[in-house]
Amino acid sequence: MSDSAADTATLTPTGALSVEEVLSVHHWNDHLFSFKITRPATFRFRSGEFIMIGLPGDNGKPLLRAYSIASPAYAEELEFLSIKVPDGPLTSRLQQIKPGDQIYLGRKPVGTLVADALRPGKRLFLFSTGTGLAPFLSLARDPDIYERFEQILLVHSVRRVSDLAFRTELESQLADDPLIADEALVQFHYLPTVTREEFPTQGRIGTLIEDGSLFIPQLRGPAKLDPEHDRIMLCGSMAMIREFEHSLEAQGFEEGSNNKPGDFVIERAFVD
Template sequence: MNMHARPPIVLPEHPAFQTAAVRWVKHWNEHLFSFAIERPASFRFRAGEFVMIGLEGEGKPLMRAYSIASPTWSDEIEFLSIKVENGPLTSRLQLIQPGDQIYLGKKPTGTLVADALLPGKRLFLLSTGTGLAPFLSIARDPDTYDRFEQIVIVHSTRRVSDLAYHDELTAQLANDPLVADQALLQFHYIPTVTREPFRTSGRIGQLIENGWLFKAPVQGHPELNPETDRVMLCGSNAMIKDFAQMLEGHGFEEGSNANPGSFVLERAFVG
């Protein structure tokens, strides 16, 4: 049965973009939603990369960069998005339904990839808000578990309901067909909320300063160590700027695809 209350969105062809149909949409709360589109057979990406997506604008496609949340082996491409009431794209994107078409860029890219990091023992994925998205892809990539002994996602939000994917991450990706066994031993999830009561409260910087980040089950050095730890940053501009300075002060060096280092951030989203 077609549950559409309106005809599906069908986009005109465009030489720079391909079209893909929406498979599902999940609204976490009034500010946040996830959705997935069919993955074109020719579309390849590395875990952590982003791609341009959009809808038809005033006579031309209206496109924005979105990190890919799905693993590299999936037959769909998943995204996590905020809802901006008057946002040119998100005000319309939040209304999409299964069967609608959206535009998809042909070439994903990005610096938030394991190839930009030197080998290490612990991988810390530090995120705020929708900055969680690329880390969902990385944490569901079997290659990540071969590269690192421990993978730690830290997700900071203002409210409890903003903790998208909380249940799946708390369960250590138990339903993931390719990484469930390794994740049970190697994956750790630390959610923290800054403006509502929750079992963990405070910003990520506070969790590092007071040692909370390194309590069991996270094993090893009781602070960040540039010799063995690798860090990825994704989230608000303020968080990324502060953490990049802090990491460099502790001897970490920013990496890139051409010159791997001990931490990386997504330059494309930093103002």
């Protein structure tokens, strides 16, 4: 591990943590980056779940944070998307990792942003802001999603154009994905929106719903959210999630969970 990221000593696995190697790092801009690490042979997860990752803290104990897994469940490596916080206890050092460095990985993925927490439906809306995109990168590349839903719309709202991580891949409708390329070409739609710079689509997600621009021509069905057939996942800023939580419930949508599937889900672990 580089001196700037953590102690130079080799990390030690524990009962709750494995030690993995950083394979690659991509810096999207000055406050956003993604990275890939090795995946243990026994590690299993459902698309949309999160896991604890981290580095040694100043006291020598692991300093851990929850990160949604951005890679599909069948990938040989694990990918994550992160912001850069200059004074953040973990991210101030995590942003300096390089290939070959070591990192802690939890052994038990969990979460509610999973298909099992939703009732069957026709359209799946994935509403994300910032790094809330991460779990939906995994879900959008899951073959099971294309069997459960006729159409998938991934909406990514950011402040600046450079914050649109993975934009090229998503605009191509995941054409390079070996398992879902054919399905995604017909069923997957991507709608990026920017709030503080010029861009073809501008405005917050709520605004796009109100003015109808969310319901792009390629998206079949009514130009409104329909609790009978539409299912929704939310991930991103707490303000966005709180706003939609109350709005959706007022429209007749019921929140789902792993124990009781519903019409929309949020990741309570990040909000509460």
